[in-house]
Amino acid sequence: MNNQKKINELNKSLGKLSKSLEDLKTNDKEESESVGKNNYKGFSHAFRIVSELFANVVVGAFIGWGLDYFFHTKPIFLIIFLILGLISGIYTSYKSAINWQK
């Protein structure tokens, strides 16, 4: 009888311990995750948007130049695709910014 009581008490304190351990763990996790997100994810996203803005213009210019080279229509396609590249650069970085906010 006495033994049974002791075992029950031990079980109770064990339960308490594991519960407080669990609490500590989740607290730690939340804290570290939020810190990581705030500092580095934003940083990496900024790099991403800048390079997208840049690469789209370059690709647009390159496609335009290539089409002009093949069709001998010197500045027409270059101008059209440069503008398209600018638009798509802004459009792409806008989309990735929207995605990030979600």
Added chain:
Amino acid sequence: MAEKHSPLDQFSIHRIFGEIKIGELDVSFTNSSLMMVIVLVLLNVFLIIATRKKSIIPDKLQSLAEMSYEMILNTTKDNLGKNGAKFFPFVYSLFMFILLCNLLGLIPYSFTVTSHIIVTFSIAFSIFLFATILGFILNGRNFLRLFLPKGVPIYLAPLLVPIEIVSYISRPISLAVRLAANMMAGHTMIKVFAGFVVALGIFGIAPLLFIVLLYILETVIAFLQAYVFTVLTCLYLNDSFNPSH
């Protein structure tokens, strides 16, 4: 001698064992190739030693290996969903290779492989080709939905389709340029400020302190760029599974 101290001298490539040619192709073993071999050997040795013991309570090396494994596993799961498991080995190798190239490049007198745009571009372009072919195999003609999202009115198509195509082709270029430009800019900046230390004599302490701070930033960037590269690889691969956003 003067050129030896140029900040851009660290990026020059030279042959180690003389010229080796296959037909017209120059396949000489350069310092860049040597650095890549060192990275691969170190990576394998690190992972073999770190995972040899398989103890329940990990030591420092083992927990490092487990941390990188878990981080990439979560990234692939978040971005690729149930298809993540198939691509995990590829994404993990990619991440570790780029990360180690970036970090080993920070050691003085070593060589930064990822500062050359041709290296990063060949990695990015092979991923781009693979994702495109995979998309066409999995979805057939439906893959072209990527260029015209659902719910867009048809009169916008002539404007939107070229824009989406330009934005799709720009993916490997933005991947390659981001990594290479970040690495090259950082290393050049460190070298330039290192030149100031000598030139300023006793006042050189100020740029010296600045270099220390810059090195911390560069380490963060080395890690971050490797991570961004892998995350975007996952995102692009995900587009080949679900082309209609």
